[in-house]
Amino acid sequence: MTVTGRDSGWASGGGGSRGSLAAPHGLADADLLAMYRIMALARALDERMWVLNRSGRAPFVISGQGHEGAQVGIAWPLRRDHDWVAPFYRSIATCLVVGMTPRDLMLAQFARASDPGSGGRQMPGHYGHPAHHVVSVSSPVATQILHATGIALAARIRGLDQVAMAIMGEGSSNQGDVHEALNFAAIHRLPFVFVVENNGYAISVPAERELSVRDVAQRAAGYGIPGVVVDGTDVLACYAASREAVARARRGDGPSLIEAKVTRLTGHSSDDQQTKYRSASDLAEGRTRDPLPIFRAQLRDAGVLDEITELELDGEIAVAVDDATAFAEAEPDPDPATGTDHVFADPLAGEAPPPWHPSRAREAG
Amino acid sequence: MAVRTFIEAIREGMADEMRRDPSVVVLGEDVGRKGGVFLATDGLWAEFGDERVIDTPLTESQIIGTSVGAALNGLRPIAEIQFADFIFPAFNQIVSEAARMRYRTAGGAAVPMVIRAPYGGGVHGALYHSQSVEAFFTHVPGIKTVIPATPYDAKGLLRSAIRDDDPVLFLEHKKLYRSVRGEVPDGEYTVPLGQAVVRRPGRRLTVVAYGLMVHYALEAAERVAAEGIDCEVVDLRTLRPLDRATLLASVRKTGKCLVAYEDNKFGGYGAEIAAIVAEEAFDYLDGPVSRIAGPDTPAMPYNLALEEWFMLSPGKIADAIRKLAAY
16 A cells, blocks of 8 residues: 655645646646636535525435545546446536536436436436446445446456446445455456545544544555555545556556545535534534645646636636526426336336226226 | 257357357356356356356355446346355345346446346255245346246247346246256247246136246146146246236136245235236136245255245145135
C-alpha cells in the first residue's frame, strides 16, 4: 500500500507554482477547468435536489456532496462510452464525467418517463446509462462490484480493451461480495479497478466500528493487488492514482484498489439527520475538507482560474441547473399502463388467461 | 436418433451451443478439468479451453454476479451452481440483480444468462444435497424457471434457455441424470420455453407435475389405470412462464386436478398451480384442487427410512389419485 496526496504530490501555493499544476499529470489547464466545472456542476445540481426535496417537489435525495473531487479525479482517466463504470448512489459527479447530462440526472431525480437510466422506476441517485456504460445502481450495496468483474471478464474474452471500474463507500466495502470479487479479479488479473470513497460513516456508524483496519486499502494485500490511499480533496492525486490503476488494468497487469478519503457534507440521505450522531466539531472538521473550495483555491493559486472565468462558469452552471430542473419537472410521468413493460424481453403471452376463462365465456355468452 | 441419458443430453446441449455461439461461456465450481461433480460439463474444457470454461472459487454469489456483468457486456454465460441447495448465497444476485436488471433499466440493459443447478432428492443427499428450490425463484418476475423431465426436453429446453435474452434458472433433477434415457435427435432442434406437454392423455383426472415427479406420476397413472381410473399427466416443463392454456384445457376436460411436487407443501410451486386452477377453472371442477407434496420439514433428512418418508413415490401419488378420483 502506498499513500499519495497533496503532501507527496506537487508544490502548491505561491506564484512559483503557476502553470505547474496540469503539466506533471499530462494534463492541460483546460482539463483542470473542465474537471473543476464538473465538480461545481455536480455540487450545484446536488444542492438543487435538496431544495426540491425541502420544498416538497422531490420525495428523496441522496447526495454526493463532499465526494466530487475524488469522483472527478478518479473517473477522468476512463475512456468515455468505452470503459465501464459500476457506480453507487453518491456517484453524481462520476456520472457527469462519463457523459451523463444535468438533464439526465434531473430526469432521474424527478423519476420521469424519459429518465434514461430507468424510465422513472429507480429511486433518485440510482443512476444508470446503457450508452455511457454506466451500470444501473441498485440499493443492496456492493452487488455492483461483481458485475464489474463480469464486465471485465467479458471485455477480455471478447478482446475489447475495456476497463471496468466499481465504486462504493467504505461501509459497502465490508460486504461479502467485495471479497469474492477481489479474489476472482485478482486470480484472473482482470482489467478492473475498485474504488472506495471513504467518508468515514456508514449512515451513522463511524469507520472505527465498521472497519477492523484504518484503511480499506490495506485489504488489497490480502488479494496480492496494489492498494493506494488518496486524499479525496486532492483532485489531481486522485487522478494520478486512477490513471495508473486504469493503465495497469488495460495493459493486463490486473486489478487495483483505490481508497479516497472524502467527507460527507450532508446526512446519509434526505431522511437522515446527522447531527444526531456526529458532534459539532466533527461536522466542522468535515466542512474543512470540502474538495470544491480546495480545488478552486488551487486553480486560482496556479493562475488557471481567474475571476472572470469563475463568474462565467458560475453563470453557465446556474443556467444548466435551472434548465435541467425546469426541463425534467415538465416531463411526463411514466404511464402506469407501462408498469409491466420490460419484465422480460417479450411479454409472456402464455401467462394470460386463455380465452375460455369462464367469466369471459359468460360475458361472451 | 441416438439414445442419450439425461446428463448426456445436457452436456451435448451446452457443447452444441458453445460451438454455435462464441459468446457462450461456462463458469462454476469444478466445471473445468473435472467436468463438474456430476460430469455435466465433461469434455467442455478440453474442447473450449480456459477462456470459455472457467473454474471459479467456492463463491456462489460471485458465480452469479460475475455472470450478470459478463451478460451486460455481451456474453451468454452458463453459470453452474454445484447443488441447488448452495444457491442461496447467490440469492441476492439472482433476485435483486439478474431478475431486475431489465425492469429497472426500462429495457435499457439485459442479462441473458442460464443458471444450471442440480436439485431434488432420493439420492441419499440429506439436508443440503436434496432440496427443491423452484418456489423461491418462480415467485420472482424477471427470471424464467425451467425443469425438464426427459433427455429430449433437457437438450431442447437448454438450447432455448441459452438463446433466451433473459435470465433462466434451469433446474435438473439429479436422480434423472443417469436413470433416464431417451431418444435425442442428432441435428439441431429446440424446445420452446413456456410450453407444457400432455405426457399421457386421460379423461378422469389431471395430474400436474414437473421433473422427476413426471415419471412418478406416469407410473402412478399406470397403476390406477388397472383400477379403471384414467389419468391425464401434464408435464409443465417450464414453470415460468407457465403454459396456462395446456394446464387449464386439461383440467377443464377432466374436472379434477392433483398437483404433485417434491418440495415441501406449504407455499410450494404447486400452491400457485392450485390457485390458478381454482381461479380460472372453478366452473369445471368436480372435486377439490389437491396437492401431494413433501412434508413441511426444513429439508430432506438423510437416513433412508426418513428419506423415503419425505420423498413422493409412484405409490403415494397413486393413493392421492384414488382419493381424489373417489371424491
